[in-house]
Amino acid sequence: xxxxxxxxxxxxxxxxxxxxxxxxxxxxxxxxxxxxxxxxxxxxxxxxxxxxxxxxxxxxxxxxxxxxxxxxxxxxxxxxxxxxxxxxxxxxxxxxxxxxxxxxxxxxxxxxxxxxxxxxxxxxxxxxxxxxxxxxxxxxxxxxxxx
Numbered sequence: 481x482x483x484x485x486x487x488x489x490x491x492x493x494x495x496x497x498x499x500x501x502x503x504x505x506x507x508x509x510x511x512x513x514x515x516x517x518x519x520x521x522x523x524x525x526x527x528x529x530x531x532x533x534x535x536x537x538x539x540x541x542x543x544x545x546x547x548x549x550x551x552x553x554x555x556x557x558x559x560x561x562x563x564x565x566x567x568x569x570x571x572x573x574x575x576x577x578x579x580x581x582x583x584x585x586x587x588x589x590x591x592x593x594x595x596x597x598x599x600x601x602x603x604x605x606x607x608x609x610x611x612x613x614x615x616x617x618x619x620x621x622x623x624x625x626x627x
Contacts, residue, residue: 523567
């Protein structure tokens with residue numbers, strides 16, 4: 481493959497663009513909160529405990545409702561997940577993570593549509609994707625314009 485000046489320019493522009501994202505407020509706020517979570521022994525203990533529960537849950541799922549601890553483990557995972565999601569620091573982290581994800585999804589869509597409006601860019605769950613004209617599979621075979 482031969483590298484041309486166009487290729488070099490594109491690489492340089494993409495590098496500059498990534499530096500812009502890395503210096504954005506959204507990214508910096510994400511990093512600050514991520515470090516807070518990493519430094520918080522309480523948050524780390526909770527995340528470690530939840531990982532253990534998830535491992536138990538995966539083991540129980542192998543047998544489904546026939547596993548003797550199915551209901552107990554399933555309920556315990558749901559309860560602890562709720563506790564984890566409502567912890568102030570972890571909730572803040574998840575919010576900042578979502579903001580960063582939204583920014584990156586928007587950038588991907590802008591770049592893809594600059595090439596061609598027909599390019600489909602996966603950006604998460606189509607049922608919750610606000611930018612989609614179709615709420616995730618209308619079943620009309622594309623007649624609504626989403627397919």
